[in-house]
Amino acid sequence: EVQLxxxxxxxxxxxxxxxxxxxxxxxxxxxxxxxxxxxxxxxxLEWVSVLYxxxxxxxxxxVEGRFTxxxxxxxxxxxxxxxxxxxxxxxxxxxxxVGSAWAFDYWGQGTLVTVSS
Amino acid sequence: xxxxxxxPSSLSAFVxxxxxxxxxxxxxxxxxxxxxxxxxxxxPKSLIYAASSLRSGVPSRFSGSGSGTDFTLTIxxxxxxxxxxxxxxxYNSYPLTFGPGTKVDI
Numbered sequence: 001e002v003q004l005x006x007x008x009x010x011x012x013x014x015x016x017x018x019x020x021x022x023x024x025x026x027x028x029x030x031x032x033x034x035x036x037x038x039x040x041x042x043x044x045l046e047w048v049s050v051l052y053x054x055x056x057x058x059x060x061x062x063v064e065g066r067f068t069x070x071x072x073x074x075x076x077x078x079x080x081x082x083x084x085x086x087x088x089x090x091x092x093x094x095x096x097x098v099g100s101a102w103a104f105d106y107w108g109q110g111t112l113v114t115v116s117s
Numbered sequence: 118x119x120x121x122x123x124x125p126s127s128l129s130a131f132v133x134x135x136x137x138x139x140x141x142x143x144x145x146x147x148x149x150x151x152x153x154x155x156x157x158x159x160x161p162k163s164l165i166y167a168a169s170s171l172r173s174g175v176p177s178r179f180s181g182s183g184s185g186t187d188f189t190l191t192i193x194x195x196x197x198x199x200x201x202x203x204x205x206x207x208y209n210s211y212p213l214t215f216g217p218g219t220k221v222d223i
Contacts, residue, residue, distance in 0.1 A: 035213075037161075045153075045161065045204055047213035058211045094160055102208050103151040103166035110160055 002026040002106045004095050009111030016085050016115075022078040022095030022108055030073040033098035036080050038091035039110075046091070049080065050098070063089075085115045119143050119207050123216035130221060134195045138219045140188040140205035149209035152181055152190045155218075156201045164203075165190065192221075 008020040022034070036048040049059045049069040057069050068081040078095050092110040099105030120143035130136050140150065148168035153161040163172045165181040168188055178193045192199055200223060205216040 044218050045155075045206070045215040047206075047215070050211075050213075060212050099163075099166075101167045101170065102149065103163070104153075104161075104206075104208075105163050105166070105172065107160040107162070 002097065004097065004106055004108035006093065006095055006108045006111040009093065009113045011114045011116065012085055013117050014086060014115055017081070017083045018085065018113060020080040020082065020093055020095075020111055020113070022080075024076045024078065024097075027097070029071055029076050029078060033102075034069075034071065034078045035096045035098060035104065036069060036078075037094045037096055037104075037107075038089075039094070040088075040091045043091075048093070051078065082113070085113075087115050089113065090115045118212055119146060119210060119214050121205055121207055121214050121216040123203075123205060123219050125219060126217065127220040127222070129223065130195050131223070132195055132197055136192045136195055136199075136221060138190045138203055138205075138221075140183075140190070140216050142186045142188075142207055142209075145185045146207045146209035148184050149207055150181075150183070150188050151206045151208065152179075153204045153206065154199075154201045155204065161204065195221075 003025045005023045035050040051069045066084045070079045094110045095108045096104040097106045122141045150168045152165040155161045169181045180191045202218045202220045
């Protein structure tokens, strides 16, 4: 059974850094495209980043240069390193697997990041 | 960037109704469109990919159609567990973009 479990969220001051983790089971992280999607409180879904199986990465303009997506194949874990955090980065962060036909098929339960002083 | 719009933004319906949600892309995206269901406080759930292909385990009362710029999600015989917010999403090009959502309530 495919499962994605995020962790690492919390309260952080503006300008701070945080690393989110997404532990995967039931499939091989390195063989799939993996993505992060976020949702600000009471708002819609916003794509953040994707990591290809081959290692290529893409980012939303709003996080380019501040966030870095990566993975540890041995730990079957996807990461999102978030630096220079801003109040507008406050959101629930979901990891999602890109499945058949290039669309998201499985999502984690999310982890809340709150950027506030 | 490809902008996604949805209509209506919200609707009220009865159990047993047929509901149709429309999604429009600002430029052609072929059939690279997905639909997701999200209940309050929960993660999104994948319903449909490639505009009309149903994900495994999703009830057949859900269906999708469309290509190019105009797409629809139809829920026939609405059930109590279907009351949620529905999002469309294009995956034709980066940045991936979502519609603003359609809230379906009683």
